[in-house]
Amino acid sequence: MRLLPAVAAFALAALLVVALAQSRVPGKAGPRVRPALRVSGGLRSLYPGARKRLPLVVWSNRGFRIRVVSLRVRVGNARRGCGRKYLRVRRFRRRLVVPPHGFRTVELPVTMLASAPDACKRAVFPLKFTVGGRRA
C-alpha cells in the first residue's frame, strides 16, 4: 500500500511528459490526425487594377456537418520587387456549412493594386489557407 503514492506520482509525471512533448512537437508525437477541413483554390488572371473573385473549395472528411467559423488567406510575396502588398484579398464573412464528406465553394474578392510594378508581370503569389470549423 505504501507503494501506491509513488506509482501514482510516477504516472502523473509520465502524463506530464507526454503532454508536453505533444504540445511542443506537433505532428511528431502520437498518431497524425487528418484535419477535418481542407481548402484549395487559386486564380491566374490578375493584372494591375483588376478585381476578381478567388474561388475556394472547402472539403470536409468528417461524417457530420461542419460550420466554417473562420477562413483566412495568407498571401506570400511573389518575387523580389513584387511583394504581397500589391494584392488585397477580402476577409471571409459569410455563413458556410460543409456537408458530411462533402465540399462547399466560396469566393473571396481579390484585387491587384493599380500600382503593382512590372516585377509583378507573370508573377505567382503563394497562398496559405487557415480554416476553423465546428460541428454544425
Added chain:
Amino acid sequence: MKGLCLLLAGAAALLLPGHGDAAWSVGRTGSGAIGSKTMPTAAPADPSGAVSSHDVTVTWTASQFADGTNVPSYIVKRYNAITNALQTTLSACSGNVGATSCVEHAVPTGSWKYTVTPAAGIWRGTESAKSATVVVLT
C-alpha cells in the same frame, strides 16, 4: 486511494489530447496560388482619327492579353506630324482610356498623328505605329 484515482483520471483528461476536438480544424489546411498576366508584346494596329471642327475622334482596335481577354485601358498620345514632338493629350483622351475610342476636344490647329499604348495600371504594352496625319483647320 479513491481520491488518487480520481486525480489521475482528471489529469489524464486534461493533459492528453482527446477526440472531442476532432470537430475543430484550425491550422494550415491548404495552399494555392494567384498568378498574374503580362502585357501583350505585339503593338496594336495604328489608330485612325476623324476631325470635326476642333474635335478629333481617335479609334483603334482592342489589344488582348495572352489568354485572349482585352487589355483594360490605353494611353493615347498625339504627336506633331511635322516635328514628331509629343503633345499634351487633351480631354477626353488623356490618362488611361478604358475604351477603344475617345474624342479629344479643342485640338489646336495643325497636323497631328496619334498612337495608342495598351495599359493596365502602371504596366505598359508596346506603343502602336503612328496614325495617318490628321489635319485640324482654323
